[in-house]
Amino acid sequence: MGDSAERTLSPRELNRALLARQLLLARSRISLPKALERVGGLQAQYAPSMYVGLWTRLEGFERQRLNRALERRSVVQGTLMRSTIHLVSAHDYWPFALGVRRARRQVWGKSGRNRPSPDRVAAAAKRLRGRLANGPLARTEVDAALDSPGSAMVNGVGLWLDLVRVPPAGTWERRRADVYAAAEDWLGPPAAKSEREGIEHLVRRYLQGFGPAARKDIADWAGLQPVAISPVLEEMRLRRFRDQGGDELLDLPRAPLPDPDTPAPVRFLPVWDATLLAHTRRTGILPEEHRSRVFNVRTPHSVNTFLVDGVVSGTWRYERGAVKVEPFGRLDRSAQRALREEA
Numbered sequence: 001m002g003d004s005a006e007r008t009l010s011p012r013e014l015n016r017a018l019l020a021r022q023l024l025l026a027r028s029r030i031s032l033p034k035a036l037e038r039v040g041g042l043q044a045q046y047a048p049s050m051y052v053g054l055w056t057r058l059e060g061f062e063r064q065r066l067n068r069a070l071e072r073r074s075v076v077q078g079t080l081m082r083s084t085i086h087l088v089s090a091h092d093y094w095p096f097a098l099g100v101r102r103a104r105r106q107v108w109g110k111s112g113r114n115r116p117s118p119d120r121v122a123a124a125a126k127r128l129r130g131r132l133a134n135g136p137l138a139r140t141e142v143d144a145a146l147d148s149p150g151s152a153m154v155n156g157v158g159l160w161l162d163l164v165r166v167p168p169a170g171t172w173e174r175r176r177a178d179v180y181a182a183a184e185d186w187l188g189p190p191a192a193k194s195e196r197e198g199i200e201h202l203v204r205r206y207l208q209g210f211g212p213a214a215r216k217d218i219a220d221w222a223g224l225q226p227v228a229i230s231p232v233l234e235e236m237r238l239r240r241f242r243d244q245g246g247d248e249l250l251d252l253p254r255a256p257l258p259d260p261d262t263p264a265p266v267r268f269l270p271v272w273d274a275t276l277l278a279h280t281r282r283t284g285i286l287p288e289e290h291r292s293r294v295f296n297v298r299t300p301h302s303v304n305t306f307l308v309d310g311v312v313s314g315t316w317r318y319e320r321g322a323v324k325v326e327p328f329g330r331l332d333r334s335a336q337r338a339l340r341e342e343a
Contacts, residue, residue: 006242007241007242008241008242008243008244009212009241009242009243009244009249009257010244010260011243011244011282011283011284012260012284013257013260014212014243014249014282014283014284015260015264015283015284015285015310015311016257016258016259016260016262016264016310017211017212017255017256017257017258017283018210018275018280018283018285019258019264019285019310020256020258020262021038021039021208021209021210021211021255021256022039022057022209022210022275023035023038023039023057023058024056024057024264024267024275024307024310025258025262025264025265026265027056027057027058027059028057028058028059029058029059029060030058032054032058032065032066032069032074032075033069033074033075033089033090033091034089035054035057035058036075036087036088036089036092037088037089037091037092037205037208038208038209039057039209039274040205040206040208040209040210040221040274041080041081041086041087041088041089041092041096041205042054042086042087042273042274043084043085043086043087043272043273043274044077044085044086044087044170044177045084045085045272045301046175046270046271046272046301047170047171047172047174047175047176047177048172048175048270049270049271049272049273050066050087050270051063051066051172051270052268052269052270052304053269053270053273054066056267056268056269056270063172066171066172067167067171067172067173070166070167070170070171071167073090073186073187074089074090075087075088075089075090076088076089076090076093076164076165076166076183076186076187077164077165077166077170077177078093078097078162078163078164078165078183079155079158079163080093080096080097080100081096081100081202081221081222081223082221082222082223083104083107083108083155083223085165085170085177090187092201092205093164093183093187094183094187094190094191094192094198095190095192095197095198095201095202096198096201096202096205097162097183097190097198098190098192098193098194098195098197098198099195099197099198099199099201099202099222099224100198100202100222100223100224101159101195101198102195103223103224103225103228104159104223105118105159105160107223108155108156108159114152115152115156116152116153116156118156118160121153121156121157121159121160122160124146124147124153124156124157125157125160125161126161127145127146128142128145128146128157128161129161129182131145132180132181132182132185133182133185135181136166136179136180136181136186137179137180137181138169138178138179138180139154139178139179139180142154142180161182162182162183162184163180163181163182163183164180164181164182164183164186164187165177165178165179165180166179166180166181166186167179196232199222199224199228199229199232200232200236202218202222202224202229203218203222203229203232203233203236204252206218206221206222207238207250207251207252207255208252208255210274210275210279210280211249211250211251211252211255212239212241212249212250212251212255212257213249213250213251213279214243214247214248214249214250214282215229215230215233215248215250216279217279217280217282218233218250218279220277220278220279221274221277221279233250237253238250238251238252238253239251239252239253239255243282247282263309264307264309264310265338265342266306266307266308266335266338266339266341266342267306267307267342268304268305268306268307268316268323268342268343269304269305269306269307269312270304271301271302271303271304272301272302273302273305276294276295276302276305276312284311285307285310285311285312286305286311286312287311287312290312290328293315293328294312294315303315304316304317306325306339306342308331308335308338308339309335312328313327313328313329313331313335314326314327314328314331315328316343322343323343325339325343
C-alpha cells in the first residue's frame with residue numbers, strides 16, 4: 001500500500017470526483033467498451049436503462065450504436081456484481097465473473113430452502129452446456145433442456161455455467177433478456193485465470209469509476225465481503241485519504257480529483273443507475289432526505305432521476321412524446337432552462 005496522505009476530502013470533492021469518473025461532468029467521445037470500463041459497467045435489469053445511461057455519458061450516442069456493439073460482441077450482458085445483470089465490455093466480463101463467482105455461489109447456497117442442491121445444479125449445467133454448443137437458446141428452450149422450469153434452477157445453473165444474454169434479446173426493441181449463450185462460446189475462453197486476479201480487476205474498475213472510496217464501498221458494489229478484498233488492497237499501490245468522518249478512503253494513483261467548484265451540468269439518469277446506490281452515499285449525489293423517493297417498496301425498480309449541480313433534484317418520465325420532469329423542490333430559472341434543453 002502506498003504512503004498515507006493526511007488530506008481530508010469534503011463531500012463536495014467526493015461528489016465532483018464521482019461525476020468526473022462517471023462521465024457526468026462532460027460527455028465523452030471515447031468508445032463504448034472503453035466508456036463501460038471507465039464507469040465499471042452499467043446495471044441492465046431494465047434494457048432501456050443501458051441506453052439512457054450511455055446517452056447521458058457519451059457525445060452523440062444513438063441506440064443503434066449499442067445494438068451494433070452487442071451484435072459484434074465488444075460489449076455483453078451478464079449476471080455479475082451483486083448477482084445483477086450488468087452491461088460490461090467483453091474485456092471486463094471474465095475478470096468480473098471470476099472475481100465474484102465463489103461469493104455468488106455462497107450466497108445462493110445459503111438462501112432458499114427449496115432450492116436444488118449444488119450437485120443437482122452442476123449436473124444440470126453440464127447438460128445445458130452440451131445444448132448451448134449448438135448456439136444460443138431462448139429461455140423456454142433452456143427450461144426444456146434443464147427439465148426443471150423456473151427461475152431457481154436457471155439462476156443456479158448460471159453459477160456453475162457462465163451465461164450471457166445475447167441480442168436481439170435485452171435491447172431497446174426487445175427488452176426481455178431471455179436468450180442465452182455460453183460465455184465461452186460467445187466471447188471465447190477467459191484470459192483471467194484466478195479469483196485473485198478477478199478481484200484486483202474489480203477493485204481497479206471500482207476506484208476508476210467511483211473512487212476515492214472505503215473498503216466497504218468497494219465490497220458492497222462488487223457483492224463481496226470486505227475480508228475478501230482486503231488482501232488484494234494490501235498488495236496494491238494506492239493513495240489514501242480521509243473523509244470528514246475520519247474514515248479511510250482508497251484511490252488509484254493519478255485518478256482525477258476535480259476542483260470542488262467545478263460546474264456540474266444537468267444530467268438525466270436511468271433507473272438503477274449505480275451512482276445512486278448505497279456505496280456512493282458519502283458523495284451526496286442522492287440526498288438522504290430524497291432516498292426513499294427513489295428507492296422504496298412501491299418502486300422496487302427505482303425511478304428515473306435528474307441531477308442539478310451534481311445532486312438528484314427530481315424525477316423524470318417519458319410521456320406522450322415528451323419528457324416530463326417533477327422537481328423535488330423549487331429550481332431557479334437557469335436550472336429550469338437547462339432541464340428543458342437536456343430533455
